[in-house]
Amino acid sequence: MQIGSWSRALTLAIGAVFLAACGGGGQTSANLASPDKQILRANDGTEPNSLDPTQQTYTYERAVAIQTYDSLFRAKADSSDVEPLGAQSFDVSSDGLTYTFHLRQNAKWSDGKPVTASDWVYGWKHLLNPALAAGYVDPFFDQTIAGASNYGSVDTTSASAVDAYLNGLGLSAPDPNTFVVKLDHPAAYFKWVATLWMAAPLRKDVIEQAAGGAFSSTDTTKAEAWANNAATIIGNGPYKIKEIAAKDHITLVPNPNYWAAAPKLQQITYYYIADGNTAYSQYQTGALDIINVPLADVTVVRGDPKLSKEAKLIPTLSQYWISFNTKEAPLDDAKVRLALAKSIDRDKLVSDIEHGNGKPLPTFIPKGMPGYDPSDNAQSFDPAAAKKLLADSGKAAQLAKMKLLTRNTTGNKTVNQFLADQWQTNLGVTIQLDVVDSKTVTGQHLRKGVFDIYGLDGWISDYPDQQDWFDIFQSGSCHSLNWGCLNIPGYDALISKADAESDKTQRAKDYTQAQKMLIDTAVVAFLYQPYEYDLVKPYVQGLTVTTTDDQYLPGDSRYNQAYITQH
Amino acid sequence: MRGALLPSQLRAITSTRSGALTIFIVRRILWMIPILFFVILITFTLMHLAPGSPWDKAGGRQLSDTVINNLNIRYGLNKPVAQQFLLYIWSVVHFDFGLSYQYQNKTVSGLLLESWPYTATIGLLAFLLIIPVGVGLGVLAALRQNTRIDYITMGFATVAASFPNFVIGALMVVVLSVLAYKATGGNFYLPAAGFGIDDSLIMPVVTLALLPIAYTARLTRASTLDTIRQDFVRTAWAKGLPERLVVIRHILKNSLIPVVTTLGPTFAFLVTGSVIVETVFSIPGIGRAFVVAIESRDYPMILGTTVLFSLVIAVANLVVDVAYVFIDPRVRLT
Numbered sequence: 001m002q003i004g005s006w007s008r009a010l011t012l013a014i015g016a017v018f019l020a021a022c023g024g025g026g027q028t029s030a031n032l033a034s035p036d037k038q039i040l041r042a043n044d045g046t047e048p049n050s051l052d053p054t055q056q057t058y059t060y061e062r063a064v065a066i067q068t069y070d071s072l073f074r075a076k077a078d079s080s081d082v083e084p085l086g087a088q089s090f091d092v093s094s095d096g097l098t099y100t101f102h103l104r105q106n107a108k109w110s111d112g113k114p115v116t117a118s119d120w121v122y123g124w125k126h127l128l129n130p131a132l133a134a135g136y137v138d139p140f141f142d143q144t145i146a147g148a149s150n151y152g153s154v155d156t157t158s159a160s161a162v163d164a165y166l167n168g169l170g171l172s173a174p175d176p177n178t179f180v181v182k183l184d185h186p187a188a189y190f191k192w193v194a195t196l197w198m199a200a201p202l203r204k205d206v207i208e209q210a211a212g213g214a215f216s217s218t219d220t221t222k223a224e225a226w227a228n229n230a231a232t233i234i235g236n237g238p239y240k241i242k243e244i245a246a247k248d249h250i251t252l253v254p255n256p257n258y259w260a261a262a263p264k265l266q267q268i269t270y271y272y273i274a275d276g277n278t279a280y281s282q283y284q285t286g287a288l289d290i291i292n293v294p295l296a297d298v299t300v301v302r303g304d305p306k307l308s309k310e311a312k313l314i315p316t317l318s319q320y321w322i323s324f325n326t327k328e329a330p331l332d333d334a335k336v337r338l339a340l341a342k343s344i345d346r347d348k349l350v351s352d353i354e355h356g357n358g359k360p361l362p363t364f365i366p367k368g369m370p371g372y373d374p375s376d377n378a379q380s381f382d383p384a385a386a387k388k389l390l391a392d393s394g395k396a397a398q399l400a401k402m403k404l405l406t407r408n409t410t411g412n413k414t415v416n417q418f419l420a421d422q423w424q425t426n427l428g429v430t431i432q433l434d435v436v437d438s439k440t441v442t443g444q445h446l447r448k449g450v451f452d453i454y455g456l457d458g459w460i461s462d463y464p465d466q467q468d469w470f471d472i473f474q475s476g477s478c479h480s481l482n483w484g485c486l487n488i489p490g491y492d493a494l495i496s497k498a499d500a501e502s503d504k505t506q507r508a509k510d511y512t513q514a515q516k517m518l519i520d521t522a523v524v525a526f527l528y529q530p531y532e533y534d535l536v537k538p539y540v541q542g543l544t545v546t547t548t549d550d551q552y553l554p555g556d557s558r559y560n561q562a563y564i565t566q567h
Numbered sequence: 568m569r570g571a572l573l574p575s576q577l578r579a580i581t582s583t584r585s586g587a588l589t590i591f592i593v594r595r596i597l598w599m600i601p602i603l604f605f606v607i608l609i610t611f612t613l614m615h616l617a618p619g620s621p622w623d624k625a626g627g628r629q630l631s632d633t634v635i636n637n638l639n640i641r642y643g644l645n646k647p648v649a650q651q652f653l654l655y656i657w658s659v660v661h662f663d664f665g666l667s668y669q670y671q672n673k674t675v676s677g678l679l680l681e682s683w684p685y686t687a688t689i690g691l692l693a694f695l696l697i698i699p700v701g702v703g704l705g706v707l708a709a710l711r712q713n714t715r716i717d718y719i720t721m722g723f724a725t726v727a728a729s730f731p732n733f734v735i736g737a738l739m740v741v742v743l744s745v746l747a748y749k750a751t752g753g754n755f756y757l758p759a760a761g762f763g764i765d766d767s768l769i770m771p772v773v774t775l776a777l778l779p780i781a782y783t784a785r786l787t788r789a790s791t792l793d794t795i796r797q798d799f800v801r802t803a804w805a806k807g808l809p810e811r812l813v814v815i816r817h818i819l820k821n822s823l824i825p826v827v828t829t830l831g832p833t834f835a836f837l838v839t840g841s842v843i844v845e846t847v848f849s850i851p852g853i854g855r856a857f858v859v860a861i862e863s864r865d866y867p868m869i870l871g872t873t874v875l876f877s878l879v880i881a882v883a884n885l886v887v888d889v890a891y892v893f894i895d896p897r898v899r900l901t
Contacts, residue, residue, distance in 0.1 A: 047670075049669055050671035050672070052671065055671055130637050135630050138631050141633075152636060220641055225672065227672060245851075246678075246682070247855075272851070273849040277737065278759060278847060279760075281741075281759035282758075285745060285753070286748070287759070439862060440619045440623075442629055443620050444618050480631060481629070
């Protein structure tokens, strides 16, 4: 409730002179602000729907969870591999089916108790409990953990059925420092699944105490009784929750029992400011240290001598595209799809519509990930070739009857109007926009296949492994992720092989071949890789900005290494 | 049969004015029960007719069919709609408004209690601003009709009524927050967001109050002009009563009747929250929570908020009707 007053007290100190605007990070104790000033205030945008990491789905929820819970691994700063977090190392059996995680010996919970392998088993079972219906559970039951694949057929009203399912999972704790996961199929990417934030350990004793004793595995209310109370959210991450101010902010303070060196930031406050313009005003009046710049203000910030120096343009591991309903004519014809893809000027799209916040990219895998290869120009902008393709197909008249399904948001309408103009100018085809309520797009149109062309569609990396991307376009994903439902001959088998392949070179080769299939058949029209444009006050130092950070919170994967300088 | 009244007792009570008032209030409160039932019925029906499910996301990664199926079981959405409705009514009768779909394991009543105090504080302050400012400006304009004061007041009222409050809110933030911060080096400015019992209340309260102030001022002016021309006012002047007495006792008391009528709904409007004001100033109030609930199809939260709003409106109207009795003795309680 008192945010108004304390933020003011703090801003009084900010006004004067910016002493340390150097970005080098070579701090000395002289310019380090005193511990009571080591406070970072950022905007998370939306309140998490749950503070139990296993029950989360959204990035704004992850932002809190990665500070309060460590998963087994995290991505290295350059995304090239995983690095230890909750686990120190792991072994894979020669058949690729058994993962043995050697846990960090000195890891402790925020209440001082040691983190044991049984806490990991308990947390993962909580995640995989079908009665709780966790939103992000798919990577754990879909062709991975042994015994998990019948997740969807468990009778979630029967405690014995749920118990039988959970006890049959390939999760075990042979000793307090060893967590063993058995898989159904070899999955070369499973180390990356172990970086996902919802795969956290949980404390059975704390959860049961909050529930008032042991409870049935089908009792969803008791299972989550702990998760709305700062006192019972005992985590193993670098920070712990000090205060939950519903809908307004959350305050994190260092976990004194964390295994790594004590962080310099003594407090992190995440506000839940939904309106980007409000956050921007708060940044300008010194009430926030880090924000995401609203698209409407990007040009102003770029032209402002002071603000432009505080801005960071950060690539994300994401890619946008336009989906085609390949189950209907004329979009079942690859020539028509390629004609549409080749008549979009992506440079103009990024510079005019996205104000430069992105990288034009007519290929699939975004820059910064293994597999990035912009050399395939099958979808590159070429109006003459596009016109020829459409003429060859002889389906220009049919194409003019197609509509572009558009979400009723300003951003989406602007982009889609641009695309329609491009097709009009470069292809001579008029395609109307079909604007519908955002909320009904998925249920009423995409899942049912009731659309012609749909965009912007896209993908944000869960982890920087290609499996996460290529699985999207498997035919089994028709009407779930692969909205266009194109079935490319040989693609499914190739991806299943690559996903399981332990030979890195062969695996990369398979994915390269798959990427060519996707681009050349124009499964979708690839457009651009979005970048985030954030503002960071010059006195926030020691940030390691990586592509796996939250888009609103650059550097948040390693905030425990950041600090505030005197200002 | 404690509490039941004998016909003779009933007559005795209704024969007095305060007794009639009690019966009137009790009857109106009892009427709220069927009203609330129909509010729930209509909201429930519309909610389920609206396309989109609570588990569809507006963008990005979608939940898998397997997970959606399990969520429907977890929240009872796999049951027939009629059964869901009866179960809901049954729990409401027990003052249980269920669990939110969006916020895990949070009760709807808890969520309402969490956000309503913010909205109510701002709404109440705005209301307290409307009565003196709106009524004052209206009376002033009427008493000084066709003078500069009248033109300025009514000009202000017209401007305030025509600007949407997201424009006013955003403008105030730019001027009083961002520009003031820059101009004074951060020594004097109003906070652009947040809630506290301090200067952060100024901009949201003013933004919220402007439109009702303008409306009340115009209404008060019209009604006061009407009253001024009445015979009894002329008589009061003719008797040689001082202006203060004429204005307060004769003009104001009569001209305020239509104003009081609108103050009830205005109060209800203010304390049920404004999504725009709450978004622009990032106030964790109920107006925003309601819109978020509708967007995410959080059925129990939508129903709970609607019930709360209906109650507030019903009570506000009841208070207005009771207030009539005291302002205007001609009002009959039937």
